[in-house]
Amino acid sequence: MTEWREFDDDVASAPSSADIAALTSLAADLEALDYTVDGVGALLGAQAYAALGRGQLAPALLESRRILEGARVGAGASAGAGAGGHSAVPVLLWLLGETVAGKDLAAAFPRIGVAGLERLRLIECETHAPASNAGTIQETEGAAPSPQAATPTDDAAQRWRAAVELRPYGSDVGGNLWVASDLGSEQRPGPLRHDHVLGIGGASLTLAQTVMRSPVDRALDLGTGCGIQAFHLLSHARHVTATDISDRALAFARFNLLLNAPALDLDPRRLTERVSLRRGSLLEPVAGERFDLVVSNPPFVITPRTDSQNEAYTYRDGGLAGDAIVETLVRELPGVLTPGGVAQLLGNWEITEGTPWDRRIRSFVPAGVDAWIIQREQLSPVQYAETWLRDAAEHRDRGAYLDSFGDYLADFALRSVEGIGFGWVWLRRPLDARNLVRVTLEEITHEIEQPVGPHLAAAVRRNDWLAAHTEQAASGIGIADEFLLVADDVTEERHQRPGAEHPGVILLRQGAGLRRTTLLSTELAGFASACDGDLTAGQIAGALAMLLERPDAAFTSELLVDVEQLIREGFLIPAP
Incomplete structure (x- = not known):
C-alpha cells in the first residue's frame, strides 16, 4: 500500500x-x-x-x-x-x-x-x-507573498x-460560503503561476451540478483543488478524502474547509473525523482503499508535452500525452469503488480523423463496468488551442503565443486528431458479476436544466428498473404487465402540411432535465397518449395491434422495445 x-x-x-x-x-x-x-x-x-x-x-x-x-x-x-x-x-x-x-x-x-x-x-x-x-507587482513564483521592504507608519x-481571491459562494448545501483561490489574470495581470490554484470555475460548477447526491459512507474528491467538490460531498457523505498533487492546492482546501466549518458541519479542531487531505498523483494516495462515490474534475486538458515540466499548469495539465489522464482514470477508477459504487468525472477525449466521436472514449471503459458518457461539446484543434492559451493568459505575449499555438497544432497532428470532445463520465461497479452491464454513449449539446444531477439519478433508476425487467423478459414478463405514465414535463408537438389529414411529424419534448426531443411513429404516439395508468403496457400494445390490424406478435414486441427507449429517456415513467 x-x-x-x-x-x-x-x-x-x-x-x-x-x-x-x-x-x-x-x-x-x-x-x-x-x-x-x-x-x-x-x-x-x-x-x-x-x-x-x-x-x-x-x-x-x-x-x-x-x-x-x-x-x-x-x-x-x-x-x-x-x-x-x-x-x-x-x-x-x-x-x-x-x-x-x-x-x-x-x-x-x-x-x-x-x-x-x-x-x-x-x-x-x-x-x-x-x-x-493594483495587481502589477509580481512575486517570485513559489515564494511567499511578502510585504514591501518598509511598512509605512502613516x-x-x-x-x-x-x-489571494476570496470569493463568496452560494452553495445549495451549506448556504453562504467563501472560497479562497489564487487571483486570476483579471485581478492580477500577467500569465498565471504554474502551480495556480483555480477558484470556482465553469468546470467545477458543472461537476457539482452533475453529481448524483445519494447518501454514502465514504467519498473521494480526486484532484480537490481549492476544495469546492468536498464542500458538496460533505452534505451527503459521512467522510470525504480529498487528494491533490499540489501542496498549495491542499493548503487552500484546508483553509476553505476551516473558514466554512460551521456551515459544513465540521469541528475545526477535529477536521480529520470527516475530512482527510492527502498529497499524491491520481490514485496513489488511496491505494488499497474503497469508496462508495468518487468525483473528479481532473487535470484533463490536453497540452503539448515539453522538455520543461515547469511549463505545465498543475490545475489543468495532467502531465501525460494526449488524453491519457482521462483514459487512466476511466480504466482504474472502478478498482477503488465498492460494489455498487459510482465515479463521476469530467474529461476531454481525442477524436481521430475519420472516426466516430465515441470510438476512443468507449475503448477506455473496462469490461464489466456500467458506463454512461455524455459528450457536451466538441472543438477543433484550433479552437482548443485558442481556449486554453487564453485560459492561462498566455495570449498577451505575441511571440510566445504563436510558439505555443504551433505546439498545440503539431501535437494534435502527430496523432491525427481532428476534434476534442468534452463531457461527463459516469461509471459504476456492479453489485454482482451477474448483473446486466450497460454502456451508453450519447451527444447532448443543447442547453439543459441545472442542477442536472437529480435528473441523471432518476435516469439511472429507470435504467435499473428496465434492466430488472429485461432479466425477467425471458420468462415472458418484461414491461408488459407494468402501468406507465407520461412524465409531467413532457409535451407533444404535431406538424403537418396545410390541408393534410394526418400529421407528418410527431415529437415529444422534455421541459426539464436533459430536455430531450424524440420523433414518434404513429403507433408509438398512440401508445404514449394512452399511458395514464389505467392499462398495462401489454394491454395498450394489444389494443393498438387490433386497431391497426397488426395482430402478429412481432408488432407488439417491436413496439414494446420502442416503449422501453421512451422509459429510458424519461418520456414515460413507471406508475407508482
Whole structure:
C-alpha cells in the first residue's frame, strides 16, 4: 500500500489556517459585511454584477469606488450602509484586485483587523502604490507573498492589496460560503503561476451540478483543488478524502474547509473525523482503499508535452500525452469503488480523423463496468488551442503565443486528431458479476436544466428498473404487465402540411432535465397518449395491434422495445 500522511502543512504561498480563532473572527466580519453572493449583487446593482460575471470589471469597480467614497464622507447611507458603509471593501480587494487603504480595511474588519488579515496571508502591503496600478507587482513564483521592504507608519499612505481571491459562494448545501483561490489574470495581470490554484470555475460548477447526491459512507474528491467538490460531498457523505498533487492546492482546501466549518458541519479542531487531505498523483494516495462515490474534475486538458515540466499548469495539465489522464482514470477508477459504487468525472477525449466521436472514449471503459458518457461539446484543434492559451493568459505575449499555438497544432497532428470532445463520465461497479452491464454513449449539446444531477439519478433508476425487467423478459414478463405514465414535463408537438389529414411529424419534448426531443411513429404516439395508468403496457400494445390490424406478435414486441427507449429517456415513467 502507498504510504501517505494527513496533510496539515503551512504552505507559505497559500492562506494560513493555523489560527482557528482568527478564522472565526474573519467569518464574523464577512457576515457583518454581507459579503455573500446576494449581498454583492445588491451592493453593485444588477448591471454591474452581471458585467462582473462576464469578466468585465469596470462597472463594478466604478460603483464600488463610489460607495466607499460615500462611506468616507458620511454619505453612504443608501448604498453599502451596512457594516458602516464599508461593504465595498472586500469587493474592491478580493474581487476587483484594487489596493485598499489601511484605515478602510480596519473599518471593514474590526474583529480580525488588518494585522490578522495579513497573518492569514489574505492581504499584502503595497507601499505608496496607487490604486490604479493594483495587481502589477509580481512575486517570485513559489515564494511567499511578502510585504514591501518598509511598512509605512502613516495609515493614510499605507495601502494593501489582495494576496489571494476570496470569493463568496452560494452553495445549495451549506448556504453562504467563501472560497479562497489564487487571483486570476483579471485581478492580477500577467500569465498565471504554474502551480495556480483555480477558484470556482465553469468546470467545477458543472461537476457539482452533475453529481448524483445519494447518501454514502465514504467519498473521494480526486484532484480537490481549492476544495469546492468536498464542500458538496460533505452534505451527503459521512467522510470525504480529498487528494491533490499540489501542496498549495491542499493548503487552500484546508483553509476553505476551516473558514466554512460551521456551515459544513465540521469541528475545526477535529477536521480529520470527516475530512482527510492527502498529497499524491491520481490514485496513489488511496491505494488499497474503497469508496462508495468518487468525483473528479481532473487535470484533463490536453497540452503539448515539453522538455520543461515547469511549463505545465498543475490545475489543468495532467502531465501525460494526449488524453491519457482521462483514459487512466476511466480504466482504474472502478478498482477503488465498492460494489455498487459510482465515479463521476469530467474529461476531454481525442477524436481521430475519420472516426466516430465515441470510438476512443468507449475503448477506455473496462469490461464489466456500467458506463454512461455524455459528450457536451466538441472543438477543433484550433479552437482548443485558442481556449486554453487564453485560459492561462498566455495570449498577451505575441511571440510566445504563436510558439505555443504551433505546439498545440503539431501535437494534435502527430496523432491525427481532428476534434476534442468534452463531457461527463459516469461509471459504476456492479453489485454482482451477474448483473446486466450497460454502456451508453450519447451527444447532448443543447442547453439543459441545472442542477442536472437529480435528473441523471432518476435516469439511472429507470435504467435499473428496465434492466430488472429485461432479466425477467425471458420468462415472458418484461414491461408488459407494468402501468406507465407520461412524465409531467413532457409535451407533444404535431406538424403537418396545410390541408393534410394526418400529421407528418410527431415529437415529444422534455421541459426539464436533459430536455430531450424524440420523433414518434404513429403507433408509438398512440401508445404514449394512452399511458395514464389505467392499462398495462401489454394491454395498450394489444389494443393498438387490433386497431391497426397488426395482430402478429412481432408488432407488439417491436413496439414494446420502442416503449422501453421512451422509459429510458424519461418520456414515460413507471406508475407508482
